[in-house]
Amino acid sequence: MKRYVQWTSDIVTSNPNLTFSLFWPFGQQEIFTANAANVEHILKSNFHNYEKGELFRSSFRDFLGDGIFNSDGENWKFQRKVSIHEFNTKSLRKFVEHVVDTELTDRLLPFLKNAADNKTVVDFQDILQRFAFDNICKIAFGYDPEYLSPSLPHEKLAIAIEKALKICTMRFINLIPGLWKTKRALNIGTEKQLRIAVKQVREFAKEIVRKKKQDIKGKESYDDLLSRFLSSGHSDENFVVDIVISFIMAGRDSTPAALTWFFWLLSDHPQVENEILREINRKSSETASAYDEVKDMVYTHASLCESMRLYPPVPLETKAALNDDVLPDGTKVNKGMKVTYHPYAMGRVEKVWGKDWAEFRPVRWLEREAAAEKWRFVNRDVYTYPVFQAGPRICIGKEMAFLQMKRVVAGVLRRFRVVPLVVEPVYISDLTSKMKGGFPVRIETRAEDIE
Numbered sequence: 001m002k003r004y005v006q007w008t009s010d011i012v013t014s015n016p017n018l019t020f021s022l023f024w025p026f027g028q029q030e031i032f033t034a035n036a037a038n039v040e041h042i043l044k045s046n047f048h049n050y051e052k053g054e055l056f057r058s059s060f061r062d063f064l065g066d067g068i069f070n071s072d073g074e075n076w077k078f079q080r081k082v083s084i085h086e087f088n089t090k091s092l093r094k095f096v097e098h099v100v101d102t103e104l105t106d107r108l109l110p111f112l113k114n115a116a117d118n119k120t121v122v123d124f125q126d127i128l129q130r131f132a133f134d135n136i137c138k139i140a141f142g143y144d145p146e147y148l149s150p151s152l153p154h155e156k157l158a159i160a161i162e163k164a165l166k167i168c169t170m171r172f173i174n175l176i177p178g179l180w181k182t183k184r185a186l187n188i189g190t191e192k193q194l195r196i197a198v199k200q201v202r203e204f205a206k207e208i209v210r211k212k213k214q215d216i217k218g219k220e221s222y223d224d225l226l227s228r229f230l231s232s233g234h235s236d237e238n239f240v241v242d243i244v245i246s247f248i249m250a251g252r253d254s255t256p257a258a259l260t261w262f263f264w265l266l267s268d269h270p271q272v273e274n275e276i277l278r279e280i281n282r283k284s285s286e287t288a289s290a291y292d293e294v295k296d297m298v299y300t301h302a303s304l305c306e307s308m309r310l311y312p313p314v315p316l317e318t319k320a321a322l323n324d325d326v327l328p329d330g331t332k333v334n335k336g337m338k339v340t341y342h343p344y345a346m347g348r349v350e351k352v353w354g355k356d357w358a359e360f361r362p363v364r365w366l367e368r369e370a371a372a373e374k375w376r377f378v379n380r381d382v383y384t385y386p387v388f389q390a391g392p393r394i395c396i397g398k399e400m401a402f403l404q405m406k407r408v409v410a411g412v413l414r415r416f417r418v419v420p421l422v423v424e425p426v427y428i429s430d431l432t433s434k435m436k437g438g439f440p441v442r443i444e445t446r447a448e449d450i451e
Contacts, residue, residue: 004173005315005429008032009345017329018349025175030318030338034345036352037328040383042319042341043391050339053320059172059180062198063164066239067246076393079243082228084396096291096403099139103131104411107148112416114150116443123438124263124418128256128408133158135404136251141208141244142215142224160200161248167194169430172318205244209237253432254313255401259408260439261311262304263418264425265360272362273413276300280410294406298375302365304405305385309353310360311433312387315344343387344433352384417444 011020011032018034033039042050051072064070068079085091108131115122130148137143147153167190171180184191208226216227229243266273279299286293294300318340325333333339350357353364366375382390388398395401412418419442426436 002428005344005433006427008316008340009034009342009348012342012345013348013350017331018345019327019329019331021331026177028177028338029334030340031327031331031333032340032342032345033327033329033331034342034349035327035329036346036381036384038331039341039346039386039390041328042339043383043386043389043393046325047391047393049322049325050319051322053318053338055177055320055338056172056318060168062194063168063201064246064249065242067242067244069246069249070242079229079246080396082232083225083247085228087396087400092400092403093289093291095135095139095400096294096407097289099135100404100407101290103134103138103148104407107131107134107150108408109411109415111148111150112412112443113445116416116445119442121421121440121442124441125256125260125435125439128259129158129252131408132256132404133248133252136248137208140225140247140251141212142226143208143211156200157204160197161252164194164197164201165249166430167191167197201245202241205241205248206237208244209240250397255404257313257432257434258304258308258311258401259405260435261433262307262405262409263441264420264422264435264439265307265310266303267418267420269360272303272360275362276303276409277413280414284410284414290407291403294403294410297406297410298377299362299366300406300409301402302375302377303362304402304409305365305380305387306360306362308387309347309385311427312343312347313432314387315429315433316340316342317386317389341386343385346384346386414446416446419444 008022011022012018012034019038020032022030022032024030033042052070057070057072060070066075068076068083071079108127111127112122114120127148130152133147134145137145145157147158170190174180180191183189184195187195209230212226213230216230219227225247226240226244229240266276276299279297283293283297318338321333321335321337321339324335327333347353348357365378365380367378368374369376382388382394388395388401421440421442422435425439428434428436
């Protein structure tokens with residue numbers, strides 16, 4: 001199962017209708033599709049027939065509880081309704097200028113300068129995860145875990161999260177359904193490890209919740225997402241803890257995954273890096289604030305989209321059918337069947353992206369505006385490029401993620417070169433895309449200016 005994402009991608013892209021059925025042991029059948037019409041049907045047209053499903057929810061319930069990533073129906077609607085208030089323009093500006101920029105200026109850039117001065121090798125995948133973890137905790141909970149402090153603390157929480165995520169993922173894709181339930185009942189093996197890891201994560205989340213309850217007493221306005229949930233009338237601590245864990249997962253894994261692969265691709269494409277640098281320098285001279293600088297970085301935005309086409313942070317997304325159905329390409333779906341749409345494969349479809357689909361070419365997202373002599377971004381249909389999902393469950397943090405990534409790219413590349421020490425990273429996934437063994441790099445101070 002180590003090449004599960006690539007293996008299923010190879011099969012689905014070799015089928016004329018970009019769909020195939022996989023028959024697992026014990027009579028299980030799963031449909032994989034990279035067909036945009038099918039994806040639109042699943043995520044929009046017949047949205048109410050496709051949910052997370054009981055298999056996914058039970059596999060991840062010990063870890064994610066009933067948080068937004070592990071819920072359907074009214075529970076999901078409530079969490080989304082409360083969360084969406086944190087993603088207006090005012091909040092996004094605050095996020096970039098007061099959270100991301102502070103973490104960048106006070107922690108990430110000084111760390112990279114020290115690494116460059118001392119010629120030390122750093123795991124950039126780990127550093128980006130630490131950066132994102134601090135950011136999500138500060139913007140969502142008003143709490144600073146200082147995970148990217150100079151000492152790079154050996155954070156037990158991060159290890160526990162990784163372990164819990166990996167074990168829950170293995171539950172979900174296990175060829176023998178229900179085997180984990182027996183191990184859990186006996187409290188042995190990976191299930192014993194999971195119980196210990198989940199306890200650590202939930203205790204951390206409970207401490208955040210209890211502290212926040214004290215902080216908001218008597219207040220009438222709220223500055224973070226957790227305060228909004230606590231003021232919405234929900235007093236069930238376990239439910240609020242589920243919400244905290246879900247948002248930690250949302251902010252900690254997706255953007256670091258995207259940026260890790262982006263910096264690796266960039267290292268082999270100096271012409272793209274130079275074009276980004278020119279845009280960075282131009283924007284920094286035109287605007288006064290960090291938010292205004294990054295929000296209209298068109299070429300950098302296209303480069304990130306192109307990177308995520310090849311390495312989407314979430315390579316697979318699985319739903320369960322509530323009732324019998326027929327997909328637009330004629331594929332029959334039985335009640336209870338798993339249906340998986342495949343963003344990783346969808347970025348590799350030749351008839352969509354062309355014969356050069358394997359190349360990293362940001363200009364495939366751009367057009368030249370002749371009169372203005374500048375690039376114009378050309379968006380893709382969200383069902384052809386469902387990297388942030390689509391339909392009612394489209395990622396509400398999409399714009400926040402892009403702003404954070406562009407700010408990191410601008411801040412890092414303006415001062416440093418990121419030089420990978422691995423030629424061809426080994427791709428792995430436990431829900432999100434990662435490099436096996438990390439992303440070892442050297443940091444070099446950038447000397448010359450790009451005109």
